[in-house]
């Protein structure tokens with residue numbers, strides 16, 4: 001199975017933004033365009049030796065739910081994606097936490113930067 | 120086919136070390152080519168600490184991490200002017216005790232504060248340093264007040280900026296970056312700047328250096344030069360040397376100032392838009408650790424609250440009551456290595472127990488100062504850590520920072536190719552000439568023999584100035 005990195009990232013960014021909006025009780029601000037573009041461009045800029053392992057983890061992350069849910073991550077409902085995102089975020093395994101942290105920090109920064117410009 | 124440029128002197132890297140070296144050489148009438156991987160962008164072309172700045176001016180978009188028993192995120196400028204274009208320009212002259220220590224540990228000749236004074240003076244006459252006129256911002260004052268209540272020494276630090284009042288009476292600062300100071304001097308003296316050009320390696324051939332580079336469009340370029348000055352910064356200078364086969368004492372001893380941030384929340388509004396950058400640093404515990412306050416724009420606050428997302432609603436509704444603060448220490452060791460078949464160098468970090476203890480100690484003192492100035496909640500940059508509300512909470516903080524949970528970062532990197540006469544540890548002699556290699560010099564933060572304790576740019580500039588004057592004399 002191949003990995004469409006954009007699709008997978010879009011699923012993760014959607015979950016990250018939804019979790020953020022839940023925290024700040026602002027369900028009407030689920031814009032993901034700017035955070036997604038920022039995540040993708042930061043992926044392109046990251047040190048080259050990190051890109052391959054990162055993509056591999058993305059592939060595992062996207063494919064793992066097939067065993068339980070019968071679909072890859074990016075095709076799951078938003079609520080299920082949010083739950084899986086949080087499971088990885090709070091995992092005892094460092095690589096899972098680091099993977100989610102990459103998305104979380106970029107999404108939060110991009111989301112607030114965009115929001116700052118529009119308020 | 121590769122284009123070829125021939126020149127007498129080539130300086131690689133246009134940060135504070137490279138820009139000053141290149142300018143002084145050009146002013147002395149030498150034919151100088153200054154090569155820089157990043158773009159030549161006007162200062163102020165994008166807002167500080169914005170998405171655009173990160174995309175345009177930071178190496179790897181700022182996604183750079185040192186790996187080891189702790190992860191340490193670091194950032195570097197990659198633009199004409201290097202780090203000086205993206206930093207806050209907090210300015211110090213180095214303490215004489217630090218220089219004395221370097222003199223002893225690395226046997227560096229002529230490096231007392233008296234030796235460096237004329238070079239500090241010369242650099243400061245061009246890259247001007249200013250005290251903040253008027254009252255500092257509240258975020259800054261809060262740290263200062265807390266320190267004062269505890270009887271700790273706190274300073275208002277000058278910055279490499281020029282302050283000016285704009286039409287509506289607001290104080291704005293103009294950065295004294297390399298692109299507005301030394302680079303224009305270099306160009307006026309007849310130097311040639313080649314931006315958007317990355318050097319991959321160099322070798323000696325028939326008494327000349329042959330430098331392999333690639334321009335922005337991917338076009339290969341060869342520079343043939345009599346003399347080479349390397350100023351790619353503390354990570355990329357050793358990486359370039361090692362790729363070029365020069366490895367003795369290169370990249371083994373990278374040092375940095377590990378930093379841990381917290382967000383502090385107060386009852387009153389302290390974080391106002393349109394005020395100058397914070398300027399206070401608490402130096403009571405130098406050289407073990409210092410405390411400071413950071414820019415606290417809302418996106419940065421949100422980022423710093425990443426470990427406490429359950430409190431993100433506070434950023435949403437009460438961000439004006441919140442500020443970002445940090446403790447910065449001097450521990451931490453690292454090495455720089457190239458990874459076969461890859462372009463970007465790998466930084467391997469070692470934070471030993473005493474380094475982790477120092478950061479934990481700094482964190483406790485930072486919380487203490489913030490509580491003393493009325494903080495009602497402090498959110499440390501440690502995953503899963505409790506929010507601090509009282510001294511009892513501070514006492515419960517760990518004595519040794521948990522390396523896998525703490526979000527350490529650094530802005531200050533140095534010492535990867537130290538200077539000195541001790542050939543067992545040093546890459547260059549006391550003036551930046553690479554040991555055992557003719558006509559090859561290092562001219563940046565890599566040369567410093569250890570942590571500067573204070574913000575490093577002033578020392579990088581003064582040492583580069585001292586070394587280039589020594590060369591010209």
Ligand SMILES: Cc1cc2nc3c(=O)[nH]c(=O)nc-3n(C[C@H](O)[C@H](O)[C@H](O)COP(=O)(O)OP(=O)(O)OC[C@H]3O[C@@H](n4cnc5c(N)ncnc54)[C@H](O)[C@@H]3O)c2cc1C
Nearest residue numbers: 132134136156201202206208209318352563564574575576
């Ligand atoms: C965000 C930030 C905030 C900071 N805040 C402060 C502060 O407030 N006060 C302070 O004193 N210091 C601060 N610093 C540190 C300070 O900026 C550095 O100490 C200083 O810039 C180091 O100068 P340098 O010449 O050694 O290297 P750099 O400034 O890193 O310059 C090196 C240059 O070389 C170029 N280069 C690298 N490799 C190649 C190559 N292969 N080919 C061509 N070009 C190459 C790079 O693109 C870069 O422009 C900060 C740094 C950062 C990043």
